Amino acid sequence: MKKADEKKTADERCAKCGACTAVCPVYRISGKESHTARGRLHLLSRLINPSSTTFGEITSACLLCGACRDVCARKIDTLSPLIKAREHLPTSAQYHYVEKLIARKTLASPFLLRSFAKLRAGLIEHLPKSSGLRMKLAILPDDFLPTSLSFSRHSTTKNINKPKINYFSGCLARYLQRDIITATDFLTEQATGSPLLIPDDQTCCGLASFAAGSRKEAQELARTNIAAFAVNDLPILTSCASCYSHLRSYPELLADNPQWRKRAIEFAARLREFSSFFLEKCFVRSLMYPIKLNSAIPRVFYHDPCHLRFGPEKIIAQPRALLKKILGVPPLEPARGTHCCGQGGLFQLAHGELSRKIFTEALQDFSELSATHIVSTCSGCLLQWQKGVQEAGLNSQTCHLSVLLAKIIYANETA
Ligand code: SF4
Ligand code: SF4
Incomplete structure (x- = not known):
């Protein structure tokens, strides 16, 4: 300047x-x-x-x-x-401030999140598939969630190596779609020979609080997370793009306290973004990629989370290169280019109609691709796509990038 x-x-x-x-x-x-x-x-x-x-x-x-x-x-x-x-x-x-406040308070409290996850499980049985409440609470039909995902461990079953990397799961994976954790753990074991270390004291990254204007709450959550990962100095992998972007901003968030700022800088330096991490591991370990698929190659559409697309590192090429490395073909690209999904965290709660219209544009572009799978690495984007694909009655599967890759690699190894 x-x-x-x-x-x-x-x-x-x-x-x-x-x-x-x-x-x-x-x-x-x-x-x-x-x-x-x-x-x-x-x-x-x-x-x-x-x-x-x-x-x-x-x-x-x-x-x-x-x-x-x-x-x-x-x-x-x-x-x-x-x-x-x-x-x-x-x-x-x-x-809709009340809705936003409830959402923010829920994300900021592990207790409320756990209660919400239990409540969600109960509601699934009773709410009709078309219920608007399902949409609001991100409750999707069971067949949209890879709920039964499990991978038996390989050579490490009896003698698990010491973890080489920590994992920050984010709230979606921790409380609502745990298959993201299972899949990321499986991929990590493939890539490093060791499982993930998941500190239990971690909490919400605090992005919802920060975006809603509650700086103090966001700072408190940041300090909790920094302390939770201070038990070792291993790198910290996160599979959520929004969390990654916000965790990286902790030094700025805690800039008013020199001691915490220093800790935040050290914490931020240990962060690893999902696709960049696994792309690097693919090449380092020279695994047998692309894999020989026993079935037709899935037609995959990768949705760019804005937090990665417009973030300082511009993580755009890495997820595409990772998919190409493993599948042998790049993901499908809409003719009009990348499009925001309109989720925007609390934006879709406060401005549902605008959010829906922005998503409709993205869906129109996507519909021309005849994709079998939609993948992304952002919790908010995934919820928006899962909800939108269900409402549109499309057959495409929507899941985290980790879930698709883990399923494909595992299926081919055990075939
Ligand atoms: S891009 Fe927008 S904010 Fe930046 S100078 Fe132009 S009008 Fe102003
Ligand atoms: S929605 Fe518009 S004003 Fe808001 S961050 Fe995106 S481009 Fe900027």
């Missing part, structure tokens, strides 16, 4: 060029300037009443996808002013 710009607000630095409007999924659907980064920065610099409907609309109708920040030639951090403004939202009763 130029010296003269240092004292300017984000709105004052904005060139009003409109590059951010061209990439904003919300603006593409709503057509409202107040839904773009340019519009939000301008309005937030003038609005002073956080309990107003306008304030609630401006601050909540954003996916926090990061596309605007990524494209901005002036390198304006378009998200921070918005997240800061959300800190004032609790005083406002607008925009």
